[in-house]
Amino acid sequence: MDQQLIxxxxxxxxxxxxxxxxxxxxxxxxxxxxxxxxxxxxGSGKTTTLSLLLGLLGNxxxxxxxxxxxxxxxxxxxxxxxxSLIESPSLYGHLTARENLEVYRSTYGVPxxxxxxxxxxxxxxxxxxxxxxxxxxxxxxxxxxALALLPNPELLILDEPSNGxxxxxxxxxxxxxxxxxxxxxxxxxISSHLLGEIEKMVSHVxxxxxxxxxxxxxxxxxxxxxxxxxxxxxxTSDNEAAYQLLHEHEPEMTxxxxxxxxxxxxxxxxxxxxxxDSQLDVYLLHPKETDLEQLFIDLTSARS
Amino acid sequence: MKLLTxxxxxxxxxxxxxxxxxxxxxxxxxxxxxxxxxxxxxxxxAAIGKDPLNTIFKLGAERTxxxxxxxxxxxxxxxxxxxxxxxxxxKQVLAAPQKKRNIFLAKFLxxxxxxLLFLAANLLLTALVAVVTHxxxxxxxxxxxxxNWTRLFTRTANTYVTMLALCTFQFWLALRFRxxxxxxxxxxxxxxxxxxxxxxxxxxxxxxxxxxxxxxPFIPDFQSKMTQINLTSLGYATVFLLxxxxxxxxRRLTS
Numbered sequence: 278m279d280q281q282l283i284x285x286x287x288x289x290x291x292x293x294x295x296x297x298x299x300x301x302x303x304x305x306x307x308x309x310x311x312x313x314x315x316x317x318x319x320g321s322g323k324t325t326t327l328s329l330l331l332g333l334l335g336n337x338x339x340x341x342x343x344x345x346x347x348x349x350x351x352x353x354x355x356x357x358x359x360x361s362l363i364e365s366p367s368l369y370g371h372l373t374a375r376e377n378l379e380v381y382r383s384t385y386g387v388p389x390x391x392x393x394x395x396x397x398x399x400x401x402x403x404x405x406x407x408x409x410x411x412x413x414x415x416x417x418x419x420x421x422x423a424l425a426l427l428p429n430p431e432l433l434i435l436d437e438p439s440n441g442x443x444x445x446x447x448x449x450x451x452x453x454x455x456x457x458x459x460x461x462x463x464x465x466x467i468s469s470h471l472l473g474e475i476e477k478m479v480s481h482v483x484x485x486x487x488x489x490x491x492x493x494x495x496x497x498x499x500x501x502x503x504x505x506x507x508x509x510x511x512x513t514s515d516n517e518a519a520y521q522l523l524h525e526h527e528p529e530m531t532x533x534x535x536x537x538x539x540x541x542x543x544x545x546x547x548x549x550x551x552x553x554d555s556q557l558d559v560y561l562l563h564p565k566e567t568d569l570e571q572l573f574i575d576l577t578s579a580r581s
Numbered sequence: 582m583k584l585l586t587x588x589x590x591x592x593x594x595x596x597x598x599x600x601x602x603x604x605x606x607x608x609x610x611x612x613x614x615x616x617x618x619x620x621x622x623x624x625x626x627a628a629i630g631k632d633p634l635n636t637i638f639k640l641g642a643e644r645t646x647x648x649x650x651x652x653x654x655x656x657x658x659x660x661x662x663x664x665x666x667x668x669x670x671x672k673q674v675l676a677a678p679q680k681k682r683n684i685f686l687a688k689f690l691x692x693x694x695x696x697l698l699f700l701a702a703n704l705l706l707t708a709l710v711a712v713v714t715h716x717x718x719x720x721x722x723x724x725x726x727x728x729n730w731t732r733l734f735t736r737t738a739n740t741y742v743t744m745l746a747l748c749t750f751q752f753w754l755a756l757r758f759r760x761x762x763x764x765x766x767x768x769x770x771x772x773x774x775x776x777x778x779x780x781x782x783x784x785x786x787x788x789x790x791x792x793x794x795x796x797x798p799f800i801p802d803f804q805s806k807m808t809q810i811n812l813t814s815l816g817y818a819t820v821f822l823l824x825x826x827x828x829x830x831x832r833r834l835t836s
Contacts, residue, residue, distance in 0.1 A: 331676040335831070357678035367673035369664070371597045380593045383586045384677045408597070424673065 282342075283309045283432055283464045284330065289339035291325055291488075299325050300488045303339070307432075307466055307481070312458050314479035314496075315468040316573065322488040323468040324364055327436050330466075331361055343432065357385065360425035361434040366417040367424075370410030374401050374420050377409055378427055385428040395423040398453070414441035422453070433457065435467045439474055451478045472573040484573065503572045508536040509545055511552070512561035519557055523548065534561060587679055587687035592694075594664050600657065600695060607653045608699045611645040612706035619714045626718055634711055634726040638733055641707035643799045646740045647776070650699070651795045654748050655768035657695050661688060662755035662764075685826050689752055696748065700737055739798040739807055746791035746817035747772075753825030757832075791817050 284307035291300040300322045307313045317323050328334045330341060332352050341348040343355045368377050378392045396402040399419040404412070409420060418441055425433055435454075439447045455478050457463045469475045476482075482499050484492040492499060512534030513519045519535065520528050526537035526548070539545055545564050552559050595601065615637070618625040629636040665671045674684060715723035747768075754764035775792030778784040779800070787793035788806065797803045797810045 328672070331672075333672055333675055353678040353680065355678075356676060359676075361673075361676045363672050363676065365669060367668070367670040369594055369668050369670060372594070376593065376596065380590045381673075381677055383589055384679050428678075 281308050283307050283344060284466065285342045286326075286330070287340045287342075289326065289329060289336060289341065291322075291329060291334065291337055293325075298488060300329075303485070303488075303490055304493075305330075305483060305490075306493060307464060309464055310458070310462060311481045312454060312465045312467065312479045313481045313483060314472075314475040315466060315483050315485065316470070316472055316475070317468075317485035318470050321470075321485045323470075323485060324436055325488075326485070327361075327363060327434055327466070327468060330434065331359065331363065332356065333363070357428060358431045359434060360428055360430035360432075361436075362418075362421045362425045362438055363434075363436045365440070366414075366421040368409040368417055368420055371408055373406055373408055374404045374412075374423070377420060378424060381424060381427055387428060391427060391429070395426045398426060399423040400449075415443060415446045418442055418446070422450075426457070429461075431462075431464060433463050433465045435465065437468055437470070439469065439471075447474060451475075454478050499572070503566070506572055506575065507539055507564065507566045509539040509548065510534065510536045510561060510563040510565060511548070511559070513552055514558035514560070518555070519552055522551065522555055522557075539564060583679060584683045584686055584690075587683040588690050591687045591691040595661070595691065598660075598664065600660060601698075603660070604653070604657065604695045604699050605702050607649055608645075608702035609706050610649050611641055612703065612710050615641060615644075615707070615710045616713055619710065619717055626714070626721075629714070629721065629723075632726060633714065633721045633723040634728050635732065637711045637714060637723070638704070638707055639736075641703070641710065642736050642740065645703050646795055646799055650703075650740065650744065651747060651772050651792070652769070653699055654696060654744055655751050655765060655772065658692055658748060658751035659755045659761055659764045659768070661692055661695075662752070663761055666759045681830050682826065685756075685829050688756075689749075689822065692748065692752060696741065696744070700741060704733070704737065736798055739811065740795070742811045743794035743797055743814050746794055746814040746821065749818040749821035749825065750791060753821055753828065756825060756829055788813065 284305055286303055286305040289300055289303040289305070290298070292298045303322070303326055305315075305326065315323055315326070325334065329336050330343065330348070332348055336349075344358060346355055348355055369380065372380070374396060375392055378395065382389065382392060393402065396404075399422050401416065401419055401423060404416070409417060412420065418438060422435070422438060425435065439450055442450060454465055454467065458465055467475060467479070476496070479496055481495050482492065483490060492502065510531065510533075511519060511523075511528075516530070516534050520530065523535075523537055526539075528535045528537045537548070539548070542564070545562065549559060549562055615625060617623070625640065628640070665674060675681070711723055714721065751764060751768050754767060758764055771792040775787070775790055775794075776796070778787050778790060779793045779796040784790075784793075787796070788810065791814065794810055794814050797807060803810070
């Protein structure tokens, strides 16, 4: 296994009921030290994939390697190095924040001082004897993150951690994720159904839809992919002539003129120069970038 | 060692729950009724007659063992499993680095600790009834009679062992179903069936029906079968625990 990869799945396939395939050949690649944003609309298979990574579901087909070891052969050793938050907060409502962490402390073999450390990290050190069921949803989510941080994990798996958080909470979470990655070197696999919510913190992105991976790679690659999807809208004094002139750009006719794909502003200028040099009057030259959000919608809706 | 760690976690989870109070309250029910009867000179005073000290413990064990103890076991098995379901914590428990076997056994041990606490509390409170009876009815000289410790120990051990088959089956059901109603309802219905088979129908099948076993320590005609029933109960308990664990291990517990 590539030493840089902390998670690698090969041909991961899963179905809950016969005939309804939930995951199709998922080849997840999470690099050590990265913040991997696992994106997809609700019901696309994110939680199923993450549940498989944590051994909560038995894999039916395919292979999972974490830290270079096969998950099912080394389940406990691997889980001891992972912190996780799957979907909604998993907390004992009748216990305090400290007691919730204490339930798992011995299992992870961490000292009592670690409980205070993680409570400080998530800002819940002053909750005293207040029991978890009386916490706000944001506090519950933060306590769940504290639980995930308890073993000081090498890999942190967060499934939709911003669910129920207000905008300030989401900003705090983003800062916390970046800090854990930068200062503690944690690799973080974070899922979300909103690209805008995580694009500011991730270094890598995987997009899943209907159980299939549509895209996977560094955020920069997604931006390049996005650029390829950007179109330049053009209207000239003779659209037919302009169409012929720009045929190598594979133009598409539109009701108002035409559009061509473009990569950057230099290309826009070059196209403009070419049109004017051919004695065509340019009435409209409108570069329209596809933002990542639109790209995400396009990627996921094109397959539906 | 890891099993002890898992058991410690289970004990922590029951902190601030009603399980401890529920155990003590249920264990106190029969002694409390008994005590009221003694204080109001009810029928029990006459019934304890010649051998009052041993009779108080015998009556207390009978009344507890036939009704309240099995119902307590059915409820406590369900309630402890509900801690995970109600709080949506199964996935966190199973994503922790511990063997599923230890999780399963720790939960079962936790239930058994409460069952043993129930039996101990029940005996202590019955002893209190004996003391009160002694002072309320000095003519009975309750505390001056010899006490048969062997009989008490044997009866209590039989009560516990015959309950293990029911306990393991209820434990399996409680882990199997998210609902509180299903394992409790099934348990109550089977207990009622078991009682009917033992007392109303006097069925020969009671030797094989786990929900009838709790009657054996208290029915004189069944005393000769006590060893056989204890072994049957242990056999059922082993099978139910094993099946329960296999079921628990293969199930998708994602929520």
